[in-house]
Amino acid sequence: MLVTIIAGARPNFMKIAPIIEAIRNAAQQGKDMSYRLIHTGQHYDKKMSGDFFEQLGIPEPDANLEAGGGTQAEQTAAIMVRFEKELLENRPELVLVVGDVTSTMACAITAQKLQIPVAHVEAGIRSGDWAMPEEINRLVTDSITNYFFTTSDIANQNLLNSGIEQERIFFVGNTMIDTLLKQMPKFQQPPFWQELGLKEKEYLVMTLHRPSNVDDAEQLKSLLDVLEQGTEQLPIIFPMHPRTRNNIEKFGIKLNNVKVVDPLGYLEFNYLVQHAKGVVTDSGGITEETTVMGVPCMTLRTSTERPETCTIGTNELIGTNPKALEKALEVLFAGNWKKGGIPKLWDGHTAERIVEHLCTIFEVNVVEGSTAV
Template sequence: MLISIIAGARPNFMKIAPIVDAIKRAKDGGRDISYRLIHTGQHYDKKMSGDFFEQLGIPEPDANLEAGGGTQAEQTAAIMVRFENELQENRPDLVLVVGDVTSTMACAITAQKLHIPVAHVEAGIRSGDWTMPEEINRLVTDSITNYFFTTSEVANKNLSDSGISDDRIFFVGNTMIDTLLKQMPNFSKPSFWDEYNLAEKQYLIMTLHRPSNVDDGAQLSDLLNVLEGGSHDLPVIFPVHPRTKNNLEKFGIQLKNVKTVDPLGYLEFNYLVKHAKGVITDSGGITEETTVMGVPCMTLRTSTERPETCDIGTNELLGTDPAALSKALEKLLSNEWKKGGIPPLWDGQTAGRIVDNLCEIFEV
């Protein structure tokens, strides 16, 4: 059995690393299973892709489609054309896609048009917000997927409600947490730790990249002003996404307590998260990591596709109103944040369950 595994953007790499390891273990155990790793090139900056292969021990891709850049439509088209050629030259028994990036959707469509079955890891999650390109990617991918591997009971219900039969839904847990737990002993202190006088639970860390937060100058400025004045002199470390960096310069926003740094590698970033007083973000994946590490998390979005991080974990959905962030900071700094727990099956063993299920499905 040959599986083509798709990685296109930063979150994908964390999700495929344990699957690659699990396939290798199954093969070593006598299973007739192998993989071909395809990097679509959707993210092509070294900090956003190359470092992840190095830090997470992922082997060099068997193919790089180099389909980065352009509009959503241009990128989707480039991935589909190049992946079609890849599949025709190296036809697998299954295409495995992860997450909800453009590569996920584009490769799922291409595989199905060539009558190759598709497995979707992290299937069934929904935000209900169709303004997010990721939500469109999820809906399209799940509408043509054959085998659904899910992270939560909420995702299971979303799929069942859309008419997917139970025998195609496999509740396995979260492969991102497999990577997190495996790599936690390897987390490394970033080079600026001493320069900014950082100390355990005595700083905040923030990521912002969504248009609703960073494309409007007044909104971005108001959010950062809350952190400048409401962090009680705690430094705020802000690894700046390229999109956000351009907007900070365009709007002429000056910062003092908020320390901007270049995008960080996985091991350095999660070192900061683990030891932070709290995290402010508009990302989805980070809310999963903070939940498992027990770190308070404030999400600057009006919806989330990961409600278990709020219902069970340490995350709170604040919306995009800067006043809500101010109140949340007061709660955090008064040590009144909820403790939270860890969702079922987020135990570091998810990839093994995925590969076991695939071996059973394909009888290898």
């Protein structure tokens, strides 16, 4: 059985690494299973791509579609045109997509047009906010998926509510947590740790990328003002995309406690998160990692597709009002942040369960004459 695995953007890489490892392990045990890794090139700078492949032990892609850049429509079209050629030349039994980026949706559509079954890892998550491009990607992908691998009971219910049959839904857990737990012993102190005089639980980490937070001058300035004034003089480490850095310069925002650093690799960034007093973010994936590491997390959004990080984990959805951030920081510094727990099946064995299900679905057996034990 040949499985074509899609990686396009930074969040995908953490999700595919354990799946590749599980397929390799199945093959070593004699199962008739192999994979072909396709990088769409949706994210293509070194920190978004190369470093992650190296640090997570992901092999060089079998093909890079180099479809980065352009508008949403241009990128979707480029991925579909190039992926169609790839599938015609190397037709698999299954296309496996992960997450909710443009590549996820584009490759799922292309595969189905060629009547190749699609499996979606991290299926069924919903924010309810159609203004998010990711939400459109999720809805479209799940509407044409054959096999759904889910991270939570909430995702299961979302799929059932949309009419998906129970027998096509497989609750397996979270592959991103597989990667986190495996890589945790390898986390690396970032090079600026000594330079900035960072100490355990005596700094915050911030990540912002959503246009509503970083492209609006008043909003960005208000959020940064709260952080400058409401963190008891502790430094806030802000790995920043060049576009956001340009906005700060353009808007004339002066920073003191907020320390801007370049984007970090996986091992350095998660070292920073693991040892932080708290995290301020508008990302979804980081809320999962902070939940497992037990780090307080404040999410600057009005909706989340990962509600289990709030109901079970250490995350709080505080909205985009800077006043709400101010109150959340007061709770953190008063020592009253919730302890949180870890959602069911976020245990480091999700990819193994996915591959086991695929072997059952596609009746993958041990190859005759195999010497595997």
